[in-house]
């Protein structure tokens with residue numbers, strides 16, 4: 307602020323010096339020439355340093371905002387993120403962050419121009435308090451009416467932002483549905499002319515309306531400026547006896563102030579957009595609690611020997627109540643060194659149960675206990691650290707991120723050989739040479755990551771579904787029994803009834819409820 311004010315003060319001094327020279331009669335003195343160029347040098351230094359200082363502030367603010375938002379997303383519950391949908395999150399991370407950061411980046415110049423404007427006003431007050439007060443009243447009135455015009459753009463700006471969410475959804479379909487769109491001409495045509503085109507058209511209309519309003523406000527502002535100069539030149543002499551030098555000075559300063567004032571008024575639309583972007587970010591309801599990134603990794607307090615679910619219940623709420631899906635009440639006990647299969651038809655609730663068990667969802671009712679310890683919001687993140695999971699819609703990282711182990715590459719190589727991937731993928735410093743593999747091979751890499759995590763509880767959601775018969779057999783008859791022998795608690799969602807006898811316990815789900823429990827291993831023993 308100090309740098310900006312000094313810079314503004316120096317600029318106003320320069321204009322005052324110009325005014326003095328213009329009003330003077332004789333040739334300029336050496337002193338005034340030296341003063342003029344000295345102040346010019348000062349303006350250069352102060353202007354540059356104030357901008358750099360403010361740039362430092364604004365870029366730091368941008369950095370903090372970006373990281374803060376990413377951390378918020380990391381600490382927001384999975385339930386909330388799932389219900390928001392990826393298009394809204396992507397739109398927030400791109401559009402909203404961009405809007406806010408652009409405005410923040412404009413902030414240094416805004417401050418410098420505000421300082422110049424204020425200092426010029428100060429000089430005008432010194433020249434003639436009466437004229438200056440009349441000018442301030444005129445500027446305030448002008449700004450208010452200008453603002454009244456611009457305010458009309460707000461609803462259009464909000465609609466533009468809403469439409470942007472829809473457009474991002476369309477872009478996602480464009481990318482993720484590229485195979486299906488290429489294979490079906492009518493679908494492609496409908497998607498383009500029935501979905502993308504209308505949305506893009508709406509964006510265009512809204513943008514045109516907003517920009518027209520801003521253009522109107524801008525032209526009005528410019529016209530108002532000339533009215534102001536006209537008033538100084540023609541009307542002011544009628545209200546009192548003003549020195550012609552004062553009037554010339556006023557006109558000169560007011561013309562000089564045009565640039566900073568235009569800049570200040572010109573930033574109003576970006577502040578308006580930034581406010582809407584901030585409101586949009588707030589409406590996402592992201593977590594404001596301390597982020598999980600900042601939390602110190604607490605050592606796991608439980609070993610993962612027993613897991614108990616008691617009357618666990620979770621409901622997916624939908625717009626129409628009769629479409630709600632309720633999982634539970636579920637009562638289940640699993641132990642270390644035990645393989646539990648979860649079976650059931652499509653939509654019976656198997657994957658939802660896995661999300662509840664792994665702590666991605668917080669139950670609506672009932673409780674989860676690990677080694678007797680009740681899991682609640684306070685310890686749920688610690689609890690999640692006991693699981694190694696390969697989801698049916700798993701995400702494969704390009705490297706073994708977050709795994710710190712001096713023998714990591716050697717261990718990974720061992721598992722690459724075990725999973726018959728060594729000829730396809732190499733690993734160096736924890737980074738896979740490639741992840742461009744078949745779906746079944748990618749799942750094996752995901753399994754390798756789970757192996758290296760070496761956690762007490764393993765969960766596989768239809769892992770074997772993409773494997774060939776040979777590798778299916780290896781998975782059920784070698785890999786699962788090995789994990790069991792290592793004392794791991796293993797939960798497997800499976801439709802492979804050929805291998806059900808590998809399980810110690812099978813639970814069958816239907817419409818979100820356990821309808822059957824079997825113990826094949828016990829039967830085999832008897």
Ligand SMILES: Nc1ncnc2c1ncn2[C@@H]1O[C@H](COP(=O)(O)OP(=O)(O)OP(=O)(O)O)[C@@H](O)[C@H]1O
Nearest residue numbers: 388622623631650651652653654655656657658659
């Ligand atoms: N994200 C979600 N939002 C709302 N409802 C959901 C969501 N995910 C699942 N559901 C509801 O939960 C039901 C069970 O889904 P879930 O994915 O758990 O079934 P599943 O047994 O794993 O099925 P599949 O064998 O096809 O993978 C679905 O029929 C659906 O009604």
